[in-house]
Amino acid sequence: MTAQPDSRDSADASRALLRPVRPLNAFEDTVERLLQTIRLGVLQPGESLPPERELAARLGVSRDTVREAIKSLAEAGYLVSRRGRYGGTFLAEALPAPRPEEVRFSRAEIDDALRLREILEVGAARMAAARTLTAPEREALWSRLTDVRGAAPEDYRRLDSRLHLAIAEAAGVPSLVPLVAQSRMRLNELLDCIPLLARNITHSDEQHEAIVMAILAGDADTAAQTMTAHVWGSAALLHGFLD
Structure with a gap:
C-alpha cells in the first residue's frame, strides 16, 4: 500500500x-x-x-x-x-496514462536535446541578426513567420520547424542547417508526447515574432535573448509533462 x-x-x-x-x-x-x-x-x-x-x-x-x-x-x-x-x-481522480513513447525519454535525454537546441538555435539567431540579409532571405523569414502564426493545430509542429530552419539558414552557415534539422527531429519527438496548449502557442507566436523582428532589425542581443527564453519555455513544458 x-x-x-x-x-x-x-x-x-x-x-x-x-x-x-x-x-x-x-x-x-x-x-x-x-x-x-x-x-x-x-x-x-x-x-x-x-x-x-x-x-x-x-x-x-x-x-x-x-x-x-x-x-x-x-x-x-x-x-x-x-x-x-x-x-x-x-x-483528477485518474491522471492521464503515459503513452508508450513517453517512457522512452529520461531526464538526461530531455536535457541533452534541449541543451543542444539552445546552443544551436540561440547561436543561429544571433548570427542571423549580425548579418546583412538579402531581400529573399528577409522575405523567407517573414513568410515562415506568417505561416506558423496562422497554422492549424495539426500543422503547427511542421510549420514551427520550418521557421526555425529558416532562422538557421539566415545565419549564413550552410553546415548549421542540417544540425538544426537533426536537433528539431529529436525535439519534435519529445513535443509530440505532450499536448498542444493554446496559451503556449500564443506565447510562442509572440516570441517567434520578436525573434524575427530582432533579426530583421540587426539586433543580435535581443534575438539571442528572446530565442533563449523561447527554448526555456519549451523546456519547462517538456520537463513538466515528461519527467
Whole structure:
C-alpha cells in the first residue's frame, strides 16, 4: 500500500515547488510548477489546488496566467474544475496514462536535446541578426513567420520547424542547417508526447515574432535573448509533462 504524505510535509513540498517563476515564460513555468506538484505526489487524487489568488502570489504571476495554466491542465486531463459552494480546482481522480513513447525519454535525454537546441538555435539567431540579409532571405523569414502564426493545430509542429530552419539558414552557415534539422527531429519527438496548449502557442507566436523582428532589425542581443527564453519555455513544458 502506498503511504500517503504527511500534511505538513505536503505543505513544505508545495511551498518549495510553487515558487516564483521566470517572467519571460510565466505561463509555461506555471504549468511546469503545477505539474511537478501533481507528478511528485504533493497533491493527491481529488485534492484541491490552493486558490488562484494564493497560487498567483506564490508564483509571482497574474491570476490570468494561473487561470490559463489551470484551464490548459484541465483540458489535458490533469485537473477538474467544479462550481458551487464546495467548488474549486481539484486533481483528477485518474491522471492521464503515459503513452508508450513517453517512457522512452529520461531526464538526461530531455536535457541533452534541449541543451543542444539552445546552443544551436540561440547561436543561429544571433548570427542571423549580425548579418546583412538579402531581400529573399528577409522575405523567407517573414513568410515562415506568417505561416506558423496562422497554422492549424495539426500543422503547427511542421510549420514551427520550418521557421526555425529558416532562422538557421539566415545565419549564413550552410553546415548549421542540417544540425538544426537533426536537433528539431529529436525535439519534435519529445513535443509530440505532450499536448498542444493554446496559451503556449500564443506565447510562442509572440516570441517567434520578436525573434524575427530582432533579426530583421540587426539586433543580435535581443534575438539571442528572446530565442533563449523561447527554448526555456519549451523546456519547462517538456520537463513538466515528461519527467
